[in-house]
Amino acid sequence: MTVTASGRSPGRIGRSLPRGERVRRLAEASRLIRRQNLAMVRSAGLGHIGGDFSATDIVVTLLLAVLDIDPTDPAYPERDRFVLSKGHSSGVLYATLASCGFFDPDLLGDYMKPMSPLGGHPDRTKVPGVEANTGPLGHGLPIAVGMAIAGTLDGSARRTFCLVGDGELQEGSNWEALLAGSHHGLEHLTVVVDRNGLQQGAPTEETSRLEPLADKARAFGWGVAETDGHDHGALLDLFEQLPAEPGKPTFVIAHTHKGHPVSFMRDRAEWHHRVPSPDEVATALRELS
């Protein structure tokens, strides 16, 4: 089964609106999408809710307010690209794509069910709006570099964004791609690091240290920006002032919290892939109301 595009779009949060109104709508969209995401994980009995929630505000801001994409024509050549390299956060991607109008939100109830196009990791051949099949870590950034080179060859200013997990940066392929991105001067390419500090079982800094991460990215030839990854206004301002340095790709370190903003999930490694109980869902929904 393949999902077909839906016309039921709640409307994008475009630049014609005042900034304050855009930020308010983005916060509301994030709240709705986290609630849907909880229901999806609860219904599937599987998922990665902690990483979904750390990435939600970034994904929502990009897809609803920043990217030039068209749910009625998901493959138009000049669209901006978004690659979710941390493919295990498929839950937030699907809920956000549905909010954008790429498909009917009713399908979210099939998340990870048998034969559902909405599998545990995204599949571009089945889900409109998905640009790359990701899941194994360290794949998204090289793909995004290729997308950005294609844009350069076309003389196009279309933008490519790639969201990577922080633990994911331990994969060597990312550093191959960081070299290539700066070598080619891909100023329309932005990588956003979901810097929640936790990988599957422990803090990144106790597993294989990433810091000083900003210095590493600078040394690889990228312009670097840091932001609060849960502040829609800060994210919006940053994404609308790219690149951080002319002639260079941009490396955004988005400081986030795994499980944010749910009190009993926040910054706790076990919520990488724990499934909330019905009581925990009720509590989380109250906190997200």
Next chain:
Amino acid sequence: MTAADPAPALYDCRDAYAATIEEIAAADERVVVVCSDSVGSSKLVGFKRRFPERLVNVGIAEQAMVGIAAGLANGGKLPFVSAASCFLTARGLEQLKVDLAYTNANVTVCGMSPGVAYGELGPTHHSIEDIAWLRAIDNLVILVPADPLETAQALRAAAGHEGPVFVRVSRMAVPAVHEPGYEFRIGRASRLTEGRDVTVIANGTMVSRALEAARLLAADGIAARVLAMPTVRPLDLDEVAAAVEETGAIVTVEEHSVRGGLGGAVAEAVVAMRPVPVRILGFPGFAPTGSASWLLSRFRLTGEGVREAALDVLARKQP
């Protein structure tokens, strides 16, 4: 061949690769070549001179190379990845599986200098596992052309195919085995000799040696059918079935490990039809140091070696 015949001209298929890529690129501006510090070894100097902006050299980084090719395809380009098969297929295997095959990306992957082409450099540089690894991956066409004409046609077919294709481009000098009017088609084998006693199924550099075996067998009074099988996947099951039913004995020969390559593919097909004796010729394991031609002789991947295997399956053939 008689003593009066001149020695046949020998060809490095990378030259046909280089000329064909340039032709395809001249006709289609979407074509880009992605390589990993492999401009010289992939014979891309001419391409670089003609289309400098369309040569993406990612440096020594095979994982990123394959991922970047997937991204270029997403961006509307027609990428040809080109690098030494040993590193490309091993280092980039997960990207080949996920970014190209599972994603159904329109990318042609050219594994250069495969088999034991880098003979003296040893097993680190031999690529005798590549077909086995790739054959396990769904949605990936695998082509092993035998001579310059087939290499050129395989590349054009790959460019026109919707989805990923792997093309193994030989370095070791080979004679032409196909007639000028030959038409390559993905998934189709071709009979180079007719015969009903035994079938020799070969691809790549081994096709000319299979033909040599057929000449030796003819002197023994044995009519061998030589089946050139450039497409390992999807395998030409009709021709395998014909070999089973009409000849009842099969030898496969390839510049690859005896495990999981063309021989494995044929054997899997044969046991599902009507089992007949099959001998799989290739390398039994890591090969020692030596030139490519010495290694092929050492492991009996020669006309005489194929002849001996054919006599063996004939002796075991059901009457």
